[in-house]
Amino acid sequence: MYVAVKGGERAIAAAHSWLGEARRGDPEVAELSVSQIREQLALSVARVMAEGSLYDPDLAALAIKQARGDLVEAVFLIRAYRTTLPRLGYSRPLETARMACMRRISATFKEAPGGQVLGPTFDYTHRLLDFRLAAAAQAGLDAGPLARDSVARHEDDAPVRTPHIAAFLDAEGLLQAEPIAPPDAPAPPDLTREPMQLPPGRALRLQALARGDEGFLLGLAYSTQRGYGRTHAFVGELRVGSVPVEVDIPKLGFAVEVGEVELTECEAVNQFTGSRTAPPQFTRGYGLTLGHNERKAISMSLVDRALRHEELGEDDAAAPAQDAEFVLMHADNIQASGFLEHIKLPHYVDFQAELELGRTLRAEARGGDAAHEAVPGETGS
């Protein structure tokens, strides 16, 4: 039981005032603007949007600034803000085949139709600290003459629809088919509107994973690779780019584009030897996140695949990543940190009760000697 405390207003006000100064840091150093964070810490912004479950780069950048760079705290701010927004509608399902890809790779087909496009990636970098970035006024490092030349040679490459690689395997029947929803299918469940129902269907699982903590999902996905519910995943395709968002406007009788969002999509292709209910074929796991979040999207696709073991008739290996309740009830870093961090707030009455109990038990164990031991700090709540 939690018993409220009161008092301490002046100390709290002083602490928050200091927090403001600490956020600013050394006043001799130039202050960061929200647009600098949005543009130069774009992957932090993407993570806060994905886990905050709200696409708005400016708000995410503001949250990062306010949270002093603590991304989970920033996610908390975004989650709190999003509860104030009226729900004005639902998008048509995003067509990722229409993505204007800045990155699109396949680890399964080297000659993927549509080509392998690396985009701005950390892959194949040497992970050596670049001290040139530490030196001020190093403008122009990002686009050297080589990059500009190669851009000039490719100006004929018009943006095109990029087919999904899974479609090619699918056509051969080697890949588990993705069930297509009938046009009159009910709306998917929304965990921001109703409490999570267990056991969760795949739509609810994907929503929870999409806003789940990257680190938690990474650990779970890694556990499946190491053998806890092994699914032997390949990255069939990973793509990053912008996708148009269409929303129906009932008054007009048609859907309009309201803008574009950057998304990361991962389709995992997994070895599968077949089961009682499914023929030998490759199976699929799916990851989709707001913003550029490759590690998260890949992790999500592996965890999605692990959670599908039941529908595929696979044995339950009792692996953590196969346990939908375990995964979904612990993936949300705001729920988790809320409960975890509340234990640092005053629990004096709680603990006093435990203390009394402990002393009593010790006294009884010593043979009925009820004399209290003197303990410093034993006063009230």
Add this chain to the structure above:
Amino acid sequence: MEAPCDPLAHGPDPDDRRAWMGLLARAPATRLLDLWQVMALCPARVWLRAPEIGAVMLRGRMGAVGASFNLGELTVTRCALRLEETGAVGHALVSGRDVAKAEVAALVDALMQTEVAAGLREGLLAPLQAEENAARTARAARAAATRVEFFTLARGED
């Protein structure tokens, strides 16, 4: 120039309207507002729905092609207005929280149903479209420059 038909009598072509509404929604706010200033139009209007900031739930598809699921929300601003002079109604539903952008988008949507449509198309929509095309082409070219050919190497163990 003779108009083939009175746009108000038949209403705008839905595909045409979808196209300009999408273009206005995707346009960078500062650029849209700059071009609007240059057009120097200040039509009297009444709000049918004053600008409102909210969220739209984005939906994805399982495995990119399957049934839908809720992915996360997107901030949007919407408004609707009527031009006092012609009675044309303009709607806007645009991503982000820029109220001024939504208002201009709705005004342009309404004015595109009036006789100033041709001027707006030339002075505002055409430049926005050209700039969007250029940005997309530049981005696609930038991506194409990172297109890679991987080769597998026989290791000669057999």
